[in-house]
Amino acid sequence: MHDYIRDGAEIYRQSFSTIRAEANLANLPPDVATVVVRMIHACGMVDLVDDIAFSADVVSAGRAALRAGAPILTDANMIASGITRARLPADNDVICTLSDPRVPELAHTVGTTRSAAALDLWREQLAGSVVAIGNAPTALFRLFELLDDGVPAPAVIIGVPVGFVGAAESKEELEKRAPAPYLTVHGRRGGSAIATAAVNAVAREDE
Amino acid sequence: MHDYIRDGAEIYRQSFSTIRAEANLANLPPDVATVVVRMIHACGMVDLVDDIAFSADVVSAGRAALRAGAPILTDANMIASGITRARLPADNDVICTLSDPRVPELAHTVGTTRSAAALDLWREQLAGSVVAIGNAPTALFRLFELLDDGVPAPAVIIGVPVGFVGAAESKEELEKRAPAPYLTVHGRRGGSAIATAAVNAVAREDE
Numbered sequence: 001m002h003d004y005i006r007d008g009a010e011i012y013r014q015s016f017s018t019i020r021a022e023a024n025l026a027n028l029p030p031d032v033a034t035v036v037v038r039m040i041h042a043c044g045m046v047d048l049v050d051d052i053a054f055s056a057d058v059v060s061a062g063r064a065a066l067r068a069g070a071p072i073l074t075d076a077n078m079i080a081s082g083i084t085r086a087r088l089p090a091d092n093d094v095i096c097t098l099s100d101p102r103v104p105e106l107a108h109t110v111g112t113t114r115s116a117a118a119l120d121l122w123r124e125q126l127a128g129s130v131v132a133i134g135n136a137p138t139a140l141f142r143l144f145e146l147l148d149d150g151v152p153a154p155a156v157i158i159g160v161p162v163g164f165v166g167a168a169e170s171k172e173e174l175e176k177r178a179p180a181p182y183l184t185v186h187g188r189r190g191g192s193a194i195a196t197a198a199v200n201a202v203a204r205e206d207e
Numbered sequence: 208m209h210d211y212i213r214d215g216a217e218i219y220r221q222s223f224s225t226i227r228a229e230a231n232l233a234n235l236p237p238d239v240a241t242v243v244v245r246m247i248h249a250c251g252m253v254d255l256v257d258d259i260a261f262s263a264d265v266v267s268a269g270r271a272a273l274r275a276g277a278p279i280l281t282d283a284n285m286i287a288s289g290i291t292r293a294r295l296p297a298d299n300d301v302i303c304t305l306s307d308p309r310v311p312e313l314a315h316t317v318g319t320t321r322s323a324a325a326l327d328l329w330r331e332q333l334a335g336s337v338v339a340i341g342n343a344p345t346a347l348f349r350l351f352e353l354l355d356d357g358v359p360a361p362a363v364i365i366g367v368p369v370g371f372v373g374a375a376e377s378k379e380e381l382e383k384r385a386p387a388p389y390l391t392v393h394g395r396r397g398g399s400a401i402a403t404a405a406v407n408a409v410a411r412e413d414e
Contacts, residue, residue: 001355002380004348004373006319011345015371043250044369044395078399081288112213138218141211148208162251162400164222166211173209188251192285193369193398 015041016207022046031059035183035201042197048185053171055181058156062181062202063089065130065155071095072199073122073154074132075115075139075161082196087203092130097121116142127152130202131180133159134195137166140174147179157182158198160190222248223414229253238266242390242408249404255392260378262388265363269337269388269409270296272362278302279406280329280361281339282322282346282368289403294410299337304328323349334359337409338387340366341402344373347381354386364389365405367397 005011016037023046025033032054040048055061066072071093074080080096088094097103097118107117115136122129123146131154133140140159147153159174159182161167171184183198212218223244230253232240239261247255262268273279278300281287287303295301304310304325314324322343329336330353338361340347347366354360366381366389368374378391390405 001348001351002376004345004376006323006345008320008322008345011320011372018371041370043398044371044374076289078285078289078403082283082285082399113215113218115215116213138211138213138215141208144208163248164225164251165218167251169209169211191250191398191400192289193400196285 019046023049025049028052028054029056029059032056032183034207035059035198037207038197038201039185039194042193043189043191045189048189048194051186051189052184053175053186054183055178058181058183059202062130062156062158063205065128066090066092066203068128070129070155071125072130072132073125074134074195075118076135076192076195078192079132079134079196079199082192082200084200084203087200089203095122095125112142113138115139119143119146122146123151126154129154130199131157131159132195132199133157133161134190134192135161137161137163137170140170141166144173144177144179153180156180156202158195158202159184160195160198162188162190164188226253230256232256235259236263236266239263239390241414242266242405244414245404245408246392246401249400250396250398252396255396255401258393258396259391260382260393261390262385265388265390266409269363269365270412272335272337273297273299273410275335277336277362278332279337279339280332281341281402282325283342283399283402285399286339286341286403286406289399289407291407291410294407296410302329302332319349320345322346326350326353329353330358333361336361337406338364338366339402339406340364340368341397341399342368344368344370344377347377348373351380351384351386360387363387363409365402365409366391367402367405369395369397371395
């Protein structure tokens with residue numbers, strides 16, 4: 001069999017080195033570049049950087065919020081599962097309300113998806129939080145509606161929903177509104193692995 | 208704000224319709240095409256199909272195994288979290304041993320990553336199982352070593368590890384060996400979202 005590298009630290013080192021050699025990171029602030037390297041690592045595509053849009057202070061704002069104990073609110077159980085708790089600086093809560101028993105009824109009442117309705121359970125926790133939406137475009141759209149409704153804004157929004165219906169549009173809206181410092185991937189690409197990598201990279205400075 | 212579709216069923220319908228219109232699925236057996244549609248849905252890229260390789264019976268074999276009660280063994284907690292339990296036909300066990308307390312010591316003894324060492328805890332359950340490796344190339348390489356060591360083969364292997372070190376090579380080896388019916392995505396792309404989508408699609412016939 002093809003021999004292979006078994007040393008986890010060496011695998012990370014070579015992976016990040018390959019990404020930095022191949023991806024065009026020159027136009028990114030250094031702290032955003034470090035986060036984008038991890039997002040690329042999670043999906044295997046160096047050209048992801050071409051679709052990245054961000055606020056210059058998104059990483060510093062996210063890191064400060066987490067250090068101050070902000071919760072992480074996410075639309076997908078996979079993201080909640082993938083966030084490395086050891087990287088979180090203040091034993092931060094990681095909250096996904098999608099499986100809350102109130103959600104199906106809320107979705108029915110509001111007339112939307114369960115992913116979007118789940119955000120109605122964020123109202124009390126949204127102020128100053130770190131939001132990571134990596135699955136449902138409807139969840140990102142619903143976030144804008146909550147903010148329009150007067151719910152206080154999060155500290156940062158990592159908004160990378162994926163797919164073919166509403167994903168590109170919701171992320172364009174995120175850039176246009178920028179209701180908080182944000183990080184996104186324009187177009188159809190995104191998803192829970194990329195969202196998780198972004199949160200894990202924002203959480204701690206070291207690559 | 209840009210208006211958006213809030214009906215979950217309609218979002219799925221339009222998404223799958225767009226994928227079927229844009230992706231070149233003509234060379235795939237119908238059951239494999241249905242699985243690939245869901246994998247594309249999870250990553251937003253219709254050209255994923257160009258990198259797909261598979262055994263013609265992978266879906267039927269995986270479905271039969273699950274109906275017979277086979278466990279699903281996976282290398283990543285995110286995948287275990289993302290598998291939709293309601294789609295599983297026999298209340299199948301979903302097992303990820305990565306967080307088992309024995310794994311760090313095993314990794315040290317074997318001299319490999321924790322992701323690979325976690326597979327040593329699959330030995331008793333591997334025969335006839337549905338394997339989904341979506342994160343670590345070292346886990347897929349370790350699977351080949353276990354099989355070389357005489358551990359009985361799984362029913363199917365969904366092998367889509369992601370990344371820059373060993374991912375492409377481990378998936379080439381999977382196609383070359385084909386120790387069981389398999390489904391893979393050649394190259395660097397892959398990951399937990401794509402692996403989860405594949406398992407969820409294999410689990411149940413309806414799109």
